[in-house]
Amino acid sequence: MKKIFMQVVSMLMIVSCHAQSNPPSHKDSLAYINATKEFYRQYILQKKSISTKQVIKLSVEDEPVMVNKEDVSGKTKTKIDSILKLPHLSLITKWTKTLLPDVSTIISRGSISNIFQDNTKGWNYFYKQYGYGYYSFSAPVFFNNYSSCLVYITHHCGWLCGDGGLYLYGKKKDKWQLVTTYYHWIS
Helix, strand or coil, X not given: CHHXXXXXXXXXXXXXXXXXXXXXXXXXXXXXXXXXXXXXXXXXXXXHHHCCCCCCEEEECCCCCCCCHHHCCHHHHHHHHHHHHCCXXXXXCCCCCCXXXXXXXXXXXXXXXXXXXXXXXXXHHHHXXXXXXXXXXXXXXXXXXXXXXXXXXXXXXXXXXXXXXXXXXXXXXXXXXXXXXXXXXXX
């Protein structure tokens, strides 16, 4: 199920990257980067206040995430299609420390893969090295003049521990708030 949804999210991000007819201006790029920093800073700070013992760890997506719209319900597919037709930017192809808030630690996808490919390591090793779990974030798709954001977020915390989904956030009084969950999985 998780694999299917990753394909859905992957297709969304590829479509969003190619939805623009003109390359973004420097001003548009800067606005996108600043909006991304602000969104994730608020998201991460909110998570830290919920669970102060857990240090927020972020994995780095080495490739843009895509969405296969065939894997979602008709109503959701129609809504996602309508969002992707709106003018927006999706410029991030790889997370870097300069893009993410100082309240996080970045763990490369390769480091995570190496830990779990080694049968002697796994989650016990991960917990000792990095703490309890990590988050993965897609590049956000902003629209409606940066007042709405479509994003895929996952939390990984053990062999059968984690959750994630495709979420629509809206900005109200300078705060990002969850508006709709299009898809949510839990393990």
